Amino acid sequence: MAGLRARQKADRNRRILEAAGDLFRQSGYDAARIEDIADRAQVSVGTFYNYYKNKGDLLLATVAMEVEEVLETGRSRLANPPGDVAAALTGLIRVYYDHSLNYLTKEMWRTAMSISIQxxxxxxxRHYTELDARLSAQVSAMLRTLQLRGAVRADMDAAGMGEIVFNNLNQLFIHFVMDEEMTLADLNILIARQNAIVAGLIAGERSAESRPQGAEGAAE
Structure with a gap:
C-alpha cells in the first residue's frame, strides 16, 4: 500500500510539473496561474500547495527535473570518453546544452536564475545550487578519466580545472538565455572553440596520438 501511495504521489507531481511547463511555455511564467496549472494537472489547488508553496518553487523543480535528466545522460559519456580532450569536453557539454530547452524556454531559465539568486x-x-555542483563534478570526473589515460597532463588539478570549465560553460549559457536571437548551434560553436583552447593547454602526450584526422573542424 505504501508503495502504491508513493507511486500516486510521484505521478501527481509529474503531472503538475508537465502542466506547469506547458503553461509557462504557452502563456509565459508571469501569466500562468496556479489554478490553471492545477486544472491541467487534474489536481485540486489544495493538492498543488501540498507539493509547492508558489510558482517559483515549481519553476525551480522543473529546472531540477531537466538537470537530473542531463546528469543521467552525461554519466553515459564518462566511462568511455573520446581520447581527444577537446572532443571529450565538447561532447559532454553538448549533452548539457542540447537538453536545456526540452522543458524550459529562455524566459523560464532567466526567471529561475533570478529566483535562485533572490x-x-x-x-x-539550494537544490538548484547543488545540481550545479554535480554538473561541475561530472566535468571534473571526465578530466580525471582522461588524465588516467594520459590524454591530460598528469600534473593538472582535474577537480580545479573541471570547476573552471564548468564556470565557463555556465557563463556562456547565461549569455545564451539572455540573448533571444542566439541559437543552440551558435552556443555549441562558441564552446567548441573555447574548449579547443583549453585542450591545447592541458592535453597530455596521448591526446595528440588519439586525435582523429580532421578533428580540428569536427567540433563545428
Missing part, C-alpha cells in the same frame, strides 16, 4: 535559502534554490 531566495537562496529555500529548499528548491
Amino acid at each position: 531566495h537562496p535559502e529555500t529548499p528548491f534554490s
Whole structure:
C-alpha cells in the first residue's frame, strides 16, 4: 500500500510539473496561474500547495527535473570518453546544452536564475545550487578519466580545472538565455572553440596520438 501511495504521489507531481511547463511555455511564467496549472494537472489547488508553496518553487523543480535528466545522460559519456580532450569536453557539454530547452524556454531559465539568486535559502534554490555542483563534478570526473589515460597532463588539478570549465560553460549559457536571437548551434560553436583552447593547454602526450584526422573542424 505504501508503495502504491508513493507511486500516486510521484505521478501527481509529474503531472503538475508537465502542466506547469506547458503553461509557462504557452502563456509565459508571469501569466500562468496556479489554478490553471492545477486544472491541467487534474489536481485540486489544495493538492498543488501540498507539493509547492508558489510558482517559483515549481519553476525551480522543473529546472531540477531537466538537470537530473542531463546528469543521467552525461554519466553515459564518462566511462568511455573520446581520447581527444577537446572532443571529450565538447561532447559532454553538448549533452548539457542540447537538453536545456526540452522543458524550459529562455524566459523560464532567466526567471529561475533570478529566483535562485533572490531566495537562496529555500529548499528548491539550494537544490538548484547543488545540481550545479554535480554538473561541475561530472566535468571534473571526465578530466580525471582522461588524465588516467594520459590524454591530460598528469600534473593538472582535474577537480580545479573541471570547476573552471564548468564556470565557463555556465557563463556562456547565461549569455545564451539572455540573448533571444542566439541559437543552440551558435552556443555549441562558441564552446567548441573555447574548449579547443583549453585542450591545447592541458592535453597530455596521448591526446595528440588519439586525435582523429580532421578533428580540428569536427567540433563545428
